[in-house]
Amino acid sequence: MQIIYSPKFEREYKRLPVKIKQLAEKKEKLFRVNPFDPKLKTHKLSGRLREFWAFSVDYQHRIVFEFATKNLVYFHAVGTHDVYK
Numbered sequence: 001m002q003i004i005y006s007p008k009f010e011r012e013y014k015r016l017p018v019k020i021k022q023l024a025e026k027k028e029k030l031f032r033v034n035p036f037d038p039k040l041k042t043h044k045l046s047g048r049l050r051e052f053w054a055f056s057v058d059y060q061h062r063i064v065f066e067f068a069t070k071n072l073v074y075f076h077a078v079g080t081h082d083v084y085k
Contacts, residue, residue, distance in 0.1 A: 001032045002072050009063075009075045016061070016078065024057045024078065031055060035073070052076065054083075 005013075013021065030037050040055040045064070054062045057078070064077040077083040 001035075003028070003032070003065075003075055004068075004072070005075050006077075009078055012078045012083075020057060020061055024061070024063065027055065027057050027063070035067075 013024070016024070027040060030040060035053075035055070036042050042053060042055040044050070045052045045054055049064070052064050052066050054064045056062055060080045061078065062081065062083055063075055064083050066074045066076060068074055
């Protein structure tokens with residue numbers, strides 16, 4: 001699976017604590033194998049973000065993404081629940 005990181009995602013990712021970055025990398029590996037692995041808690045968003053999906057990095061942090069095709073995904077945002085705002 002190919003993942004394209006948006007400039008916004010890259011900026012937000014750089015600001016994350018090292019511990020969260022390491023966990024996010026582990027979760028991304030899981031995501032590449034199976035985007036709907038139960039450990040990720042992948043879910044469809046609603047409201048103005050209804051075109052997007054999100055998965056959990058930890059209890060507080062999420063990655064917001066979009067399926068472009070079966071094998072192409074765009075990562076748009078990463079952070080706490082504030083990424084939904």
